[in-house]
Amino acid sequence: MASTAGGETPEPPLQPTAPFDDASADTILRSSDGSSFHVCRAVLASASPFYRAMFSLPQPDSEPAVPVIEVSESSHLLNRFLRMWYPGADQIAAFHSLDELCELVALALLKYDVQFIAPHLQLCLLGFLAAHPVDIFAIACRYRWRAVAHQAANACLKLPLASLLDCPAPTQLKHISADLYHALITYHRKCGVAASAGVPSASACAWPLSYTERAQARLKDTPAADLFDPMLIAPAHAESAMCAGACRTTGPIHLAQLITEEYAPAVKCAIEAVPLDLGF
Numbered sequence: 442m443a444s445t446a447g448g449e450t451p452e453p454p455l456q457p458t459a460p461f462d463d464a465s466a467d468t469i470l471r472s473s474d475g476s477s478f479h480v481c482r483a484v485l486a487s488a489s490p491f492y493r494a495m496f497s498l499p500q501p502d503s504e505p506a507v508p509v510i511e512v513s514e515s516s517h518l519l520n521r522f523l524r525m526w527y528p529g530a531d532q533i534a535a536f537h538s539l540d541e542l543c544e545l546v547a548l549a550l551l552k553y554d555v556q557f558i559a560p561h562l563q564l565c566l567l568g569f570l571a572a573h574p575v576d577i578f579a580i581a582c583r584y585r586w587r588a589v590a591h592q593a594a595n596a597c598l599k600l601p602l603a604s605l606l607d608c609p610a611p612t613q614l615k616h617i618s619a620d621l622y623h624a625l626i627t628y629h630r631k632c633g634v635a636a637s638a639g640v641p642s643a644s645a646c647a648w649p650l651s652y653t654e655r656a657q658a659r660l661k662d663t664p665a666a667d668l669f670d671p672m673l674i675a676p677a678h679a680e681s682a683m684c685a686g687a688c689r690t691t692g693p694i695h696l697a698q699l700i701t702e703e704y705a706p707a708v709k710c711a712i713e714a715v716p717l718d719l720g721f
Contacts (some may be wrong), residue, residue, distance in 0.1 A: 639711030648680035
């Protein structure tokens with residue numbers, strides 16, 4: 442089997458299975474690697490304005506009984522695309538990578554204009570949110586999915602600001618404007634200021650005060666940082682153990698209550714008050 446320029450062996454063509462092996466179908470979609478998908482013209486036209494316009498054009502008198510439409514998609518991509526919406530098809534749930542999903546989103550929405558599957562595609566994208574928040578933000582902005590963009594921007598708050606500024610650019614950022622990327626950076630900065638200011642003043646004891654100072658510094662750089670991070674908690678526990686009063690034994694419990702009942706809600710409220718200006 443031939444290898445690609447990058448040394449990877451390409452996947453063999455996919456042999457279509459039900460419902461795309463129905464010999465009674467009135468149209469064939471022929472993938473770029475030669476697989477034939479038997480489909481119903483009326484279904485394609487009802488789902489895709491692209492195909493609706495194609496089928497509305499005058500057809501040559503010599504057209505075969507079952508016309509063959511050559512498409513540029515591989516059999517694997519075409520199979521996944523059709524199974525997202527074609528009646529009677531078993532849907533393929535898992536995606537191997539975000540790049541694979543992005544390719545399908547562009548195919549469905551930009552080429553074939555099958556807009557009614559956009560909500561499902563958004564849910565699929567959110568499955569990659571924890572690992573790729575900046576990419577998901579860019580994709581959401583590209584397709585003007587405001588709610589998804591907000592979720593992604595909030596997920597970015599778990600990252601240090603430097604990781605948004607200094608790391609190699611996520612591949613999806615090339616599809617959005619500099620203004621939108623700037624909006625994300627600005628939102629992160631403002632949330633950092635708000636979150637660090639949202640930590641209430643501690644009690645008179647020194648050890649809670651030192652915790653809040655460390656927490657404020659962390660939150661300014663990473664607005665959604667874990668307030669129970671051992672790097673923040675451990676020094677406070679050590680300091681409370683040296684306290685001459687009751688803090689020696691109750692310090693860890695008291696700090697956990699402060700974080701749960703006061704600090705975390707205050708930080709959450711402060712971040713929620715920061716607007717994200719996307720312009721759409």
